[in-house]
Amino acid sequence: xxxxxxxxxxxxxxxxxxxxxxxxxxxxxxxxxxxxxxxxxxxxxxxxxxxxxxxxxxxxxxxxxxxxxxxxxxxxxxxxxxxxxxxxxxxxxxxxxxxxxxxxxxxxxxxxxxxxxxxxxxxxxxxxxxxxxxxxxxxxxxxxxxxxxxxxxxxxxxxxxxxxxxxxxxxxxxxxxxxxxxxxxxxxxxxxxxxxxxxxxxxxxxxxxxxxxxxxxxxxxxxxx
Numbered sequence: 001x002x003x004x005x006x007x008x009x010x011x012x013x014x015x016x017x018x019x020x021x022x023x024x025x026x027x028x029x030x031x032x033x034x035x036x037x038x039x040x041x042x043x044x045x046x047x048x049x050x051x052x053x054x055x056x057x058x059x060x061x062x063x064x065x066x067x068x069x070x071x072x073x074x075x076x077x078x079x080x081x082x083x084x085x086x087x088x089x090x091x092x093x094x095x096x097x098x099x100x101x102x103x104x105x106x107x108x109x110x111x112x113x114x115x116x117x118x119x120x121x122x123x124x125x126x127x128x129x130x131x132x133x134x135x136x137x138x139x140x141x142x143x144x145x146x147x148x149x150x151x152x153x154x155x156x157x158x159x160x161x162x163x164x165x166x167x168x169x170x171x172x173x174x175x176x177x178x179x180x181x182x183x184x185x186x187x188x189x190x191x192x193x194x195x196x197x198x199x200x201x202x203x204x205x206x207x208x209x210x211x212x213x214x215x216x217x218x219x220x221x222x223x224x225x
Contacts, residue, residue: 001189004182005163010154011170011177017148018177021128021170024090028098029125031087035099036117038068039106070103091146097129127171137165143179145170159183 013021045061066072074096081087087095105117130145137144143153145168159165163183170179200212208219 001187003185003187004166005160006180006182007157007159008178008180009156011143011179012152012154013148013177017151020148021172021177024094024128025125025172026122027086027090028095028128029120029122031095031098032102032125033119035068035073035102036119038073039102039117042067070099073099089147091130093131094128097131101129126173127169130168130170132167133165137168138181143168153179160185162187 042061042065077087077092077095077099102117105115109115109117138153138155138159139150141153141155142150144150159181160183163185165181166184167182168179169182170177172178202210204210206219208217210216
């Protein structure tokens with residue numbers, strides 16, 4: 001059995017690290033909006049009337065082209081990095097989780113029928129996710145993040161023994177930085193051993209319940225004195 005908990009800590013990046021993370025959030029916002037634009041264009045192209053065309057614009061997308069999926073857009077990232085070199089500055093997994101966040105919102109919209117994902121304006125991308133680590137990123141009062149380096153962390157709550165860091169979400173609130181660590185541990189849960197004997201219970205009107213052992217429980221009368 002896997003036990004998962006989340007702990008949030010304050011980060012204290014230096015000015016260079018802070019500018020790097022702000023730049024990454026802006027790049028992630030652009031990736032999010034571009035992927036959303038592809039989905040919206042596909043959806044709008046399926047709304048075109050068959051008997052006439054709009055005088056202002058039309059979405060020209062082949063009828064046999066499938067809707068952009070998470071895997072299609074994720075696999076398009078290497079090609080996009082050649083066209084937009086700034087994408088190389090951000091770890092690939094961070095960009096992949098950005099696209100995953102979009103498709104989680106898209107799937108949620110399809111399930112409930114409202115809440116279509118919206119484009120994010122400048123400054124609205126507040127967090128980025130580092131989904132995995134090869135080694136423990138925590139050393140003393142510091143955390144090591146890919147391509148950023150070592151950042152001081154206010155580890156006010158120690159990580160419980162037996163737990164490992166699975167992922168880290170860096171988020172910005174106002175002018176402060178935080179990290180939410182997802183910790184996991186494998187724990188053994190003992191199986192409940194049966195004891196005694198099984199009985200049947202029947203709920204009734206005259207008697208509150210009757211058991212197969214012919215035990216009767218009277219109906220409680222809470223409003224009588």
